Amino acid sequence: MIEAGSLIRSLSGRPAARNFHTFVINEIGQGIVTGKYPVGSILASDAVMMETYGVSRTVLREALKTLEAKGLVEARPKVGTRVSLPSRWSFFDPQVLSWHFYAEPDRHFYESLFDIRRALETRAAALATQRRTAENIRVMKYWLHQMESAGGDLENHGVAALEIHRTIAETSGSPLLRSVTGIVELTLALALKQCLATGPGDYLSTTLEALTRLVAAIGSADAATATDIVTEVIDLDENRVMALL
Template identity: 80%
Template sequence: MIEAGSLIRSLSGRPAARNFHTFVINEIGLGIVTGKFPVGSILASDAVMMESYGVSRTVLREALKTLEAKGLVEARPKVGTRVSPTSRWSLFDPQVLSWHYYAKPDRRFYESLFDVRRALETRAAALAAQRRTAENIRVMKYWLHQMDSAGGDLENHGIAALEIHRAVADTSGNAILRSVTGIVELTLALALRQVGKTGAEAYLQASLETLTALVTAIGDSDSAGAGMIVEQVIDLDEACVVAALS
């Protein structure tokens, strides 16, 4: 499992693995997503990987089972462990998504991310406006305050923004819509990475203003307004990510 927000917290560098099992999953999974281990290739033998990663056979096998459950590899007797086609990858899995942060920029993939985010988040925002409670709005306003207090720190701003998106998804009351969190975090991290290179002040201010408007619309039970405003939030992140491709 990957903790929500861990990708944004790693903007200053790749996160350290918590244990050997996590380490092996990250190394192989990242290698697959970034193309170090190409689709269709056969991974090294157990003996070679055990030596390379410094782990026992048990740890290696458990890691490979986890990667197989995510659709990244397939183990076959007398053949070995083959890297699966991308069509089989579990792209709603937050960990699989997080590895794409380190992959070569891919316009078509980025467009797909924003297509899905737009479809799910606009619906989540509309439902949140219908179902919100005073406590839901209190939580969102708390994170707005954290954004406002971030003082230009990209990671703190990003974590607070992500928490608002998570709160909106939770408030929607639709468990399926909550699955958008991993996509939100990846696209948000990609946007923050870009503005960190080009100047973040205008983005951070626009992000705070649009999310404040979103929380206000949800608090006012304005479903149509909430849906329109979340589109603006997404457009802001997409513009930053697309700028990185030019």
């Protein structure tokens, strides 16, 4: 299971702590999503992969089972492990989503991400205005303060923004709407990636200002304003991400 925020934290280049099992999952999974292992191809034999990744047969088999559960591969007797069609991939899986950060920019895929993010986050924000508690608002304001204190640091800004979005999803009270977190993190990470390449401009300050208004709208139970501001925030991220194309 990928920890929320780990993709954004990787922008600094610091390697994440890992064990052999997660290492193999990431290496093969990212290789599939980025096209290193093409759709329909058969992965190398167990012996070759054990040698390649320096792991035991047990570790390799467990990693392949995890990837099969995510829909990326399919093991067939006397054939081997075949890379599955993208239509079988579990795109709501945060780990599968995170591997797309390293893939070539794809306009259709990016548009799909933002379509789903709009549908889920606007609903989550509307529900949050009905179900928020004083503690929910306190947590959101804490992360707003962290954004203010980031001092232009993209990683700290991104992690704090993600935590605000996560808190809104939690506040909605819907376990299904919480599944938006992986999409939010990927789109935020892609937006910050573009900021790294070209400079943030007014992206950081504009995002902070919009999220401040969003938290205020949720606190005052103003569903219409909250959903409008969520759309505004998502548009800011989408404009940045589409610039990658």
